[in-house]
Amino acid sequence: MIRFKNVSLKLGNKQLLDQFNLNISKGDKVVFSAPSGSGKTSLLKLVLGFVEADGGKILFNKREVMPENMRFIRSQIGYLSQDIDFPNGRVSEVFQEIFSYTVNKNCHYSTVRLVEKLHEVQLNEEILRKNTSDISGGERQRLGWALILLLDRPVWLLDEPTSALDDKMKQFFIDYTVRSHKTVICVSHDTEWQVPPMKVISRFCP
Numbered sequence: 001m002i003r004f005k006n007v008s009l010k011l012g013n014k015q016l017l018d019q020f021n022l023n024i025s026k027g028d029k030v031v032f033s034a035p036s037g038s039g040k041t042s043l044l045k046l047v048l049g050f051v052e053a054d055g056g057k058i059l060f061n062k063r064e065v066m067p068e069n070m071r072f073i074r075s076q077i078g079y080l081s082q083d084i085d086f087p088n089g090r091v092s093e094v095f096q097e098i099f100s101y102t103v104n105k106n107c108h109y110s111t112v113r114l115v116e117k118l119h120e121v122q123l124n125e126e127i128l129r130k131n132t133s134d135i136s137g138g139e140r141q142r143l144g145w146a147l148i149l150l151l152d153r154p155v156w157l158l159d160e161p162t163s164a165l166d167d168k169m170k171q172f173f174i175d176y177t178v179r180s181h182k183t184v185i186c187v188s189h190d191t192e193w194q195v196p197p198m199k200v201i202s203r204f205c206p
């Protein structure tokens with residue numbers, strides 16, 4: 001489903017990847033736990049087309065990651081970034097807007113479904129009236145989870161998705177993810193993610 005084929009990447013003067021190979025099949029779950037600065041976030045950004053490789057190929061469902069395929073590829077991915085950056089505005093309006101995009105039209109979004117998900121991630125619906133700039137880091141992360149649960153896309157790219165959560169919430173999302181049918185690449189230093197069926201990758205360079 002996602003294939004890195006001899007991928008090389010240099011950022012600044014740092015060679016992060018040198019002929020890197022990895023094959024992720026449908027339903028596979030991978031956790032990148034390599035040291036800080038080794039290129040974990042950059043690997044996710046390569047799949048999303050936010051960063052361009054210096055060599056090699058990245059294939060997503062047999063389509064190469066390149067500008068003409070990005071619309072399709074991104075429509076298949078639920079991305080939870082390290083610093084979830086919601087547009088400015090009331091939470092209810094921001095969600096309304098996200099689900100008005102054509103790409104999300106088949107999500108059957110409604111406020112009732114949003115409130116259900118908010119309860120699932122232990123957020124009170126009062127958050128809907130808050131401005132996205134006024135919510136805490138933990139609330140932001142849980143809102144990010146609510147969003148990718150509602151989007152229900154087949155592939156999840158999760159960048160430190162539990163860094164701002166308490167132990168109980170962290171375990172809830174880990175259990176949810178490992179039991180899901182999603183194809184998952186998770187970047188996390190939390191060792192709790194290193195449980196079957198998550199495949200742990202702790203280095204990218206030989």
Ligand SMILES: Nc1ncnc2c1ncn2[C@@H]1O[C@H](COP(=O)(O)OP(=O)(O)OP(=O)(O)O)[C@@H](O)[C@H]1O
Pocket residue numbers: 011012014016034035036037038039040041042043
């Ligand atoms: N646009 C850029 N230009 C130059 N260097 C960059 C750029 N983006 C990232 N880097 C550098 O590339 C290296 C890898 O960054 P990346 O964020 O992928 O690492 P990481 O493994 O996810 O780190 P962490 O665990 O600390 O989040 C870092 O040294 C970073 O400073």
